[in-house]
Amino acid sequence: MSDYSRDEMMTVAAARLLRDGQVCFVGIGLPSAACNLARLTHAPNLVLIYESGTIGTRPNVLPLSIGDGELAETATCVIPLPDIFSDYLQAGRIDIGFLGAAQIDRFGNLNSTVIGSYEKPKTRLPGAGGATEIAAHARDVLIVMKATPRSFVKQLDFQTSGGHFAGRAKSGARGRGPSVIVTDVGILKPHGESGEFALSAVYPGIPAGEARAAVGWPLAVLPELETCAAPGAPELAALRALEARTAAAHREPVRLPL
Numbered sequence: 001m002s003d004y005s006r007d008e009m010m011t012v013a014a015a016r017l018l019r020d021g022q023v024c025f026v027g028i029g030l031p032s033a034a035c036n037l038a039r040l041t042h043a044p045n046l047v048l049i050y051e052s053g054t055i056g057t058r059p060n061v062l063p064l065s066i067g068d069g070e071l072a073e074t075a076t077c078v079i080p081l082p083d084i085f086s087d088y089l090q091a092g093r094i095d096i097g098f099l100g101a102a103q104i105d106r107f108g109n110l111n112s113t114v115i116g117s118y119e120k121p122k123t124r125l126p127g128a129g130g131a132t133e134i135a136a137h138a139r140d141v142l143i144v145m146k147a148t149p150r151s152f153v154k155q156l157d158f159q160t161s162g163g164h165f166a167g168r169a170k171s172g173a174r175g176r177g178p179s180v181i182v183t184d185v186g187i188l189k190p191h192g193e194s195g196e197f198a199l200s201a202v203y204p205g206i207p208a209g210e211a212r213a214a215v216g217w218p219l220a221v222l223p224e225l226e227t228c229a230a231p232g233a234p235e236l237a238a239l240r241a242l243e244a245r246t247a248a249a250h251r252e253p254v255r256l257p258l
Helices: 006-016 030-040 069-073 081-089 131-137 208-213 233-251
Strands: 023-026 047-050 096-099 114-116 121-124 140-144 178-182 186-191 196-202 221-227
Touching: 006 030, 006 140, 006 178, 006 233, 023 030, 023 081, 030 047, 030 096, 030 140, 030 233, 081 131, 096 131, 196 208, 208 221
Parallel strands: 023 047, 023 096, 096 140, 140 178, 196 221
Antiparallel strands: 114 121, 178 186, 186 196
């Protein structure tokens, strides 16, 4: 039995993909945890940008939302939201865009709009936010999602953000599209001209068959299948300390000025 959880393995695996000095457009949740873990371990000069306009932020705890004051208080600077997109993202200055969604298909296309039909959905989701632009213009896109047949689907109910779709090269998208999907059962990478994602690495103790069963399409397995190293003690210590600080900070009552 391992001394770490699958969520911790997934977060560590995502953090390891980041290099020191890269500029990352970060989302809340798993992407934020992965980016800040990388910053606290092997990539201290990672530049984190959140959609609220904070640049070079170095939070001591994980933010609850992009509007969390922790991001502005620890940022190098804060600029207007439209400038984040026009002067950074669309100008090609973002190395890595982190994305997640409710659904993903075999080509890395994402749905964060509706479950069911658009006209009469079973569930209406938060929507695109900046995900469509991130998927199109970040130089590289990393996707972090827990794998279930309900989220990794043969056919999206709605395509919010583009992965390796037909016609991407002529669409005006500047970025190369998603290069990796990090899940709680393994890592997927695109292969072949179509860009279809296949299992490229598994985690210790998780066989390829379990990873394939968690995906709703016939998941191919690359012949050079790798096994990721288990989280090291420094990685786990940094991640758990970050989560402990976050939990403690969010338990404290908010004191409003008199």
